[in-house]
Amino acid sequence: MLRSRLTLAACLTGIAVVPAPCSASGASPETLVIKAGTLIDGAGNAPRRNQLVFIRGNRIERVTGVTGASIPAGMRIVDLSSATVLPGLIDSHTHIFLWGEEPSKGGYDANLLFAGIALRAARATVAVRRALEQGFTTIRDVETEGAGYGDVEIKQAIEEGTIPGPRIFASTRAISTTGGYNLEGYAPELVMPKGAQIVDGPVEARKAAREQLEHGADWIKVYMTHRSWVDKQGRLVSQPTLTLEELKAIVDEAHGWGRKVACHAYNGIGLQRALDGGCDSIEHGLEITDAQIKQMVRQGTWYCPTLSPYYQNWAPPDTPVGKRDRARAATHEISFVKALRAGVKIVYGTDMGGMPWDQPIAQEFPMMTKFGMAPMDAIKSATSRAAEMLDSKGELGVVTAGAYADLIAVAGDPLKDINELGKVRFVMKNGEIFRDELSQ
Secondary structure, three states: OHHHHHHHHHHHHOOEEEOOOOOOOOOOOOEEEEEEEEEOOOOOOOOEEEEEEEEEOOEEEEEEEOOOOEEEOOOEEEEEEEEEEEEOEEEEEEOOOOOOOOHHHOHHHHHHHOOOHHHHHHHHHHHHHHHHHOOEEEEEEOOOOOOOOHHHHHHHHHHOOOOOOOEEEEOOOOEEEOOOOOOOOOOOOOOOOOOOEEEOOHHHHHHHHHHHHHOOOOEEEEEOEEEEEEOOOOOEEEEEOOOHHHHHHHHHHHHHOOOEEEEEEOOHHHHHHHHHOOOOEEEEOOOOOHHHHHHHHHHOOEEEOOOHHHHOOOOOOOOHHHHHHHHHHHHHHHHHHHHHHHOOEEOOOOOEOOEOOOOOHHHHHHHHHHOOOOHHHHHHHOOHHHHHHOOOEOOEOOOOOOOEOOEEEEOOOOOOOHHHHHOOOEEEEOOEEEEEOOOO
């Protein structure tokens, strides 16, 4: 009966079925075939029509055109012939232990002061499920904001199958300096929790990196700038944090472990120290000078701009914070355009967590294309290019032989309307279908 049903399904899709080879035990190997009406493979510059993606276990075995292809009997066929199939998306800047920073709800501080670790872990569990539901099969989580090594443990829960979620590249606690991170503004005699690990001096900086690496950090996250404001001349100014010597100690330690360092840096002295100290990625980069852009190209530094958050929740325009908010957005757009034109390596990142997790994670795509990035390049920034930054080239972010079977599908054409990526209706991670509202 099963063979008959499979044969019927194949006939309806127009694909030939040939007898499957048997193993020594007589059982057919477990293989799944996806029929893609349109395939955007994450690496090429043009989509391909009518493709078959053969999946064995959690890997892609081969990709071939429908014409002339045959599918051995016994293979499950997932018909997405009316859809566009893409690699699973990668968000390179998230905070699963943050639940938004809306001022009316207490801002950043409420995350640390009002929610216990069990509640924060429960919220993180929801956050990772939401990421996977929306087609983000991999995330780089760039610090737990006072929740210790919780991202490593959520990662473990996903890997053991306890909860659903994306692959996680964890950054654990992050590192900043005295006077360089929240919580702030409370009575000086109170010892307040901090959202990052605080260090002062190269010895403490190296020790913090070692501690985080020992406890499972895939990346080290450092804060090279903290608060920012607009000076009397209307220029954006950001407070630098780590010294060059402190940063170099962290980078040296991380690179020795075969890990990378992500640098939160808005502009100015702190951003320059980040580049001179050998950071692997610049996070946010609100104002990057021409000389700094040239240095990023020369050094191969990645740029994760996270545009979306800086266009939300602006304070009134006649207030110092409101002036700062508008200056951030204005300089950010200019920096993004200059970096794009200069060939800086750009990856997709949202800063989800800083924004509530009930917001769409795909909102960064229309921002990137609005400022001049081609739709295919925007897709690559969240697939093959992000995978390259994560040292997973050929394994993540592509639909090709040998890659992990992380696939998504949308009904429309994201090259014509990038907003289609906010309407993901099929999600496969690691060869297992998590969501399917599209297959025929």
